[in-house]
Each structure stands twice: as C-alpha cells, then as structure tokens.
Amino acid sequence: MSNYGKAFALMRDAAQGPWRDYTRHTFVEGMKDGTLPRAAFLHYLRQDYVFLIHFSRAWALAVVKSETHSEMLTAVATVNALVAEEMQLHIGICEAAGISHEELFATPERAENLAYTRFVLEAGYSGDLLDLLAALTPCVMGYGEIGTRLASEATSEVYRDWINTYASDDYQGACKAVGELFDQALTRRIGEDFAASPRWDRLCQTFRTATELEVNFWQMGLTP
Numbered sequence: 001m002s003n004y005g006k007a008f009a010l011m012r013d014a015a016q017g018p019w020r021d022y023t024r025h026t027f028v029e030g031m032k033d034g035t036l037p038r039a040a041f042l043h044y045l046r047q048d049y050v051f052l053i054h055f056s057r058a059w060a061l062a063v064v065k066s067e068t069h070s071e072m073l074t075a076v077a078t079v080n081a082l083v084a085e086e087m088q089l090h091i092g093i094c095e096a097a098g099i100s101h102e103e104l105f106a107t108p109e110r111a112e113n114l115a116y117t118r119f120v121l122e123a124g125y126s127g128d129l130l131d132l133l134a135a136l137t138p139c140v141m142g143y144g145e146i147g148t149r150l151a152s153e154a155t156s157e158v159y160r161d162w163i164n165t166y167a168s169d170d171y172q173g174a175c176k177a178v179g180e181l182f183d184q185a186l187t188r189r190i191g192e193d194f195a196a197s198p199r200w201d202r203l204c205q206t207f208r209t210a211t212e213l214e215v216n217f218w219q220m221g222l223t224p
C-alpha cells in the first residue's frame, strides 16, 4: 500500500467503498489491459486537461491559504508540477492524435468535470487550508495509487505513457510531499491528535465527496 502520510491513510480507510470504486473503476481496468476504447481515452484526456486548469487554480488557492513558508513551497511546487509537467502529457498525447493545443484548450466542459473542480474550489474558498486539502488529496493520491498498481499489473502497452506518468518518481514524490503537507497542516492547526478533533468528521466527509466525484469523472470518460 502507498505511504502518503497518516491523515490520508485514515481518510481513505473511512471512505473505503468509494475509494475502491475510484481506484479500480472499469475505466482504470481498461487502461490496465488495453481494452479501453481509444475514443473514450481521448475524450477523458481532453476533459482532464480542462480539469487540470481548475485543479491548478485550486492549488494556487492553497498558496493563498498557506500560513508558513514550508506550506507555500509545497503548494507552489504542486502548481508548477501540474502546469509545467502533467498538462504537457495531455498536450503531447492529443497532438499525436491530431488534436491541436488550441482545440484542446477550447474543449467544452462536461457537467461532471465542472461539479468536481468547483466543489474543490468552493471547499477552499469557504474553508481553510485543511478543508481545501481534504478535497484535493483524493485526486493527487488516487492517481498515485493507480499509477503504481498499473505499472506492475498492466498486461498491455497501449496506455503505458499515461501509466508511467503517474508511476514516475516525480509524481510519487509529489504524493509524499502532499501527504507531509497535510499531516503538518493538521498538526499546526488542530494538534497532534487531529483525528480526535470535532473537525475531523467533516474533513473526512469532504474527502469522501471528492472521491465520489472522481468515480463520476471516470464514468464520464466512458460516455464520450
């Protein structure tokens, strides 16, 4: 199992059912064995590019909601990793499939996509860094777990570029950094025993809702 920090492990266990639906979705299993139709993958990737625009904005909000230099450093590194690295994967794969960057940028946003990213942004606007991180971590860590598992279990080379991006040391390092950020931010704001605080259940609920919205996102991917 992944080691992305204490808070993440507790929240994932509290959202076990949806977490499994998310990380073992039919879409994911289709990338593993190569049976996922190319049209569904490209449709997903275009939506995911739009997702990453708003997801980067949410991480930029984490800079705004930071209280220490160390928190700012992790948040700003994540913004950079998203904009400068992860989005490049989408641009590259789409270009190779004949979809120009201009066309990609103009992709009409699906409702499932809009619901998810605006839920995350709203958690951050109306709350503090903890509320925001509870909504952000399922996205970051889920893909980290999926990437690691598929790198060892994939029986097809079709989606290897995608798998390698999320299994890479860079991406895995980002998951660990975000896990440390979350643990430290919780300890700073509510103390060492953060899971016993009255805020904990609500944070777990935000994590669970974001996880369910990830399930809906894969489902959208299957319906171009």
Ligand SMILES: Cc1ncc(CO)c(N)n1
Pocket: 048, 051, 052, 086, 138, 139, 140, 143, 214, 217
């Ligand atoms: C929907 C979604 N969740 C998480 C990630 C990982 O950054 C992504 N690219 N897309």
